[in-house]
Amino acid sequence: MCEEVVSIDLGSNSFRVLKYDCKNHKIVAEYNQVVGTADGLVDTGLISQEAQQRVIKALKKSIEVVDYKPSCAVAVTTAAMRKASNNQEVLKNFEEQTGVKFTIIDGNEEARLTLLSVKYALKREKIDSSNFILLDIGGGSTEIIVNTNNEYKANSFDFGIVTMTQEFLKYDDLHNDLKNRKIQVKKYLDSLNVNLKDYTFVATAGTPTTIAAVKLGQDFFSYDRQTVNGTIVNLKDLEDCLSIFDTCSKEEITKLVGSGRVEFIQVGIYIYRAIFEVLGKNESIVLDDGLREGVALNACLKSKV
Structure with a gap:
């Protein structure tokens, strides 16, 4: 199995990156940034150019801080991107600018993956x-x-x-x-x-x-x-x-x-x-x-x- 994985969660407001040691179940490095992905989404139905630039800047900074290969990261994005009418254009821009390829996951998959981490956390906390x-x-x-x-x-x-x-x-x-x-x-x-x-x-x-x-x-x-x-x-x-x-x-x-x-x-x-x-x-x-x-x-x- 891979000894280390890098996961990225791009939410409606937050951007979170994690390098994780699969063998020892430990966090190796992490990076968090507020990026305001959904700013203006309610009114326009779009991910704005300003929000896109904030995400790209955060992605580039995370690659530097966490030290990972962009094409190998497992990157997901959720509600804001599900709702945005320009989501494909936005994700293409992210990949072209940073090398990170995002997958839009639905609410059920978001719940399944969150539950997986919480079950592990509850056991860890006894x-x-x-x-x-x-x-x-x-x-x-x-x-x-x-x-x-x-x-x-x-x-x-x-x-x-x-x-x-x-x-x-x-x-x-x-x-x-x-x-x-x-x-x-x-x-x-x-x-x-x-x-x-x-x-x-x-x-x-x-x-x-x-x-x-x-x-x-x-x-x-x-x-x-x-x-x-x-x-x-x-x-x-x-x-x-x-x-x-x-x-x-x-x-x-x-x-x-x-x-x-x-x-x-x-x-x-x-x-x-x-x-x-x-x-x-x-x-x-x-x-x-x-x-x-x-x-x-x-x-x-x-x-x-």
Whole structure:
């Protein structure tokens, strides 16, 4: 099998690269950058030229920092690219400019790969990984996966922190839409006929990890994924974060969450809180592991002889 793989996850807002040691199951190197892929997408239906240039710049920087051969990277992209009418033109541009070839994956594949990484992470953290509900809040979509032992049901919902922020500029409009989204999520969960009380609530992606980091006294510059992994976040932690963001300056919030995330973090918390309410849960386990780790693990498994 390949001893090292490089995985790339290009989301609606974030760009994440990972070099992974398949043999020892360790991260060798990583690179993260906010690129705002979906900026303006709601209004135009297009990935803008400005966003494309930010992604290309981030790709070139990641090749330098992580030290990988572009043509060998396993690169995936998700909701923003699924929605963009110019996606093929954009991906061709990325390949021509950097040598990295992206695959657009659908919501089901995104859920499968994220689940793969989370299952591994739960075992690594010595947390029961049999029955759990996984929430993955993305920039352009939100995935909910119900895992029962070795089987799972997944659904990709057409809302995320970037698209909701861009679409609903007024507070009341946002919260009215969230009410409808809660009905939509509840209908899906009811159709599965499972007892939610028997399932642990697990959350991944930027919003849950940011809340966990703030709870632990970390900011964007002191973020430590090892201590964030397995952190319990409850509804009070969400309210505490909302209070902090309401009273802090933009500069202070940027220090906590990083540039490019300030305008989205509160909407992310509202989505997270809405899912808490639908599930009737008071707390969730937070994991940093997500899609890029799943892509890497999947590539490792495929390369086994």
